[in-house]
Amino acid sequence: MNLERVLNGIRDIIAENDLNLERVLNGIEDIIGVYKPDNTILFYNEAGCDFFKKSYKEVKGKKCYVMRNRNKKCTNCLCEEAIKTKRITQGEKYIPEINKYIEYRYNPVLDNSGKVIFIVEQLRDVTEEKSLENILKESEERYRQIVDISPDAIIITVDGELVLANKEALKYHNNLIGKSIYKYSPDFAKTMYTRMNQILKNKIKKTTFDYKIVLSDNKKIDVEICSSYLVYKGKPAILSIIRDITERKRELNSAAKIQKELLKKPFPLMDKAHMETLYIPSKTVSGDFFYTHKVNEDLIVGIIGDVSGKGVTAALNISAFNVLFNEEVLINDDPSKIVKSLNKKVAKYLGERYIAVCCFSFDFKKKEAKIVGAGINQFIYHDDKCNIKNRIVRGPFLGMFEDSEFDEKIINFKSGNKFYFFTDGLDFIFDNDEIKERYFKSSTITELKKRIESDLKNMLTDVDGIKDDCTLLALEIK
Structure with a gap:
């Protein structure tokens, strides 16, 4: 029932019959009391009597403060303020006698001459709140x-x-x-x-x-x-x-700078092939790396890899592996032999640090590429007929098993053929045929690299960021 509608007609109800008033107010779930201007209680509805644990006979005709077992009016009485201002007043009080917090609302009801003839009190128990x-x-x-x-x-x-x-x-x-x-x-x-x-x-x-x-x-x-x-x-x-992390960042930035400088080296035989590289760490220092080494005027050997660990640990592991790789290519130019030798050396010198690599050689005299997988087990070959071929070269991580076997693929290439080697940070692109097709619409390896680089940099602003280091080495045969 709408309390405002009750109050609008209550003056007439009182003038007619007190019984009608009781019936109306007892139908309201709110605690409702009606006072004379001298604080004498005319009425409390059933919700009010239940709340104060009093019978109707115990409250009717009593002063409101006496009903609450007090001998004088409450200080800062909002009821008195409503009588003086002839306006609705409201507020909140704590009643210690019943240990309750009460939200009060006093509505003065006026006669035709504007005199306050009684006050309607509406209470709400807010103790729990x-x-x-x-x-x-x-x-x-x-x-x-x-x-x-x-x-x-x-x-x-x-x-x-x-x-x-x-x-x-x-x-x-x-x-x-x-x-x-x-x-x-x-x-x-x-x-x-x-x-x-x-x-x-x-x-x-x-x-x-x-x-x-x-x-x-x-x-x-x-x-x-x-x-x-x-x-x-x-x-x-x-x-x-x-x-x-200012100090830590300074150290990481130094390591990252050294990494980037090492990876800036151009392709050793620039007249034989064009090389594009993409290198975006998920953090300051990457665990990814790649190297290319010139054996002679017709042959290069290269490797792309991903070491376990992050930050300075990754940088140290990469530096150690760089030494092992450079020692190996001085005595060996066959990817299978290089990988098998490095597998034993990684287990010996780097302990339980596994390294994923894909090692390759390009013999421009024989027009022959050899690719060996060890943890990085796929690459993409783009032939002269624009066929995009995902190639698999199986083999475990370096340092995992002493007598591991590693697959090798041999591809006879032609002018215009493209090869793409990448770490697992880019799997989400090259493992998805639909996404891969979109990227490979690019006519050159430079355009493809720029498109991937742009998308990855946009991902850096995303809350998920880049999940892993992203490295791409792309070769286009001249």
């Missing part, structure tokens, strides 16, 4: 204490705005609350915005990315931010743990 609010407040205070002792900076953002920051976070900036998170990483603002929206949309529990942030003194530092979706005060939010 208040208790939950207090629990949440206490929980947040305890949570804050735990968060503040963390050695890492911790923040919570809602709609990109900082709503919580622990003591470590405040060391970066002493006034963070209410500010936009994107303000502090201008170089990555667009990328961060995209990723954070994806975290919220997909309720992603854990993602980790590196960013640069600006400190209060305008100094930039490298940070690793691990972010997770959560609900904060009823709103979708993101909790982020921030770690300063």
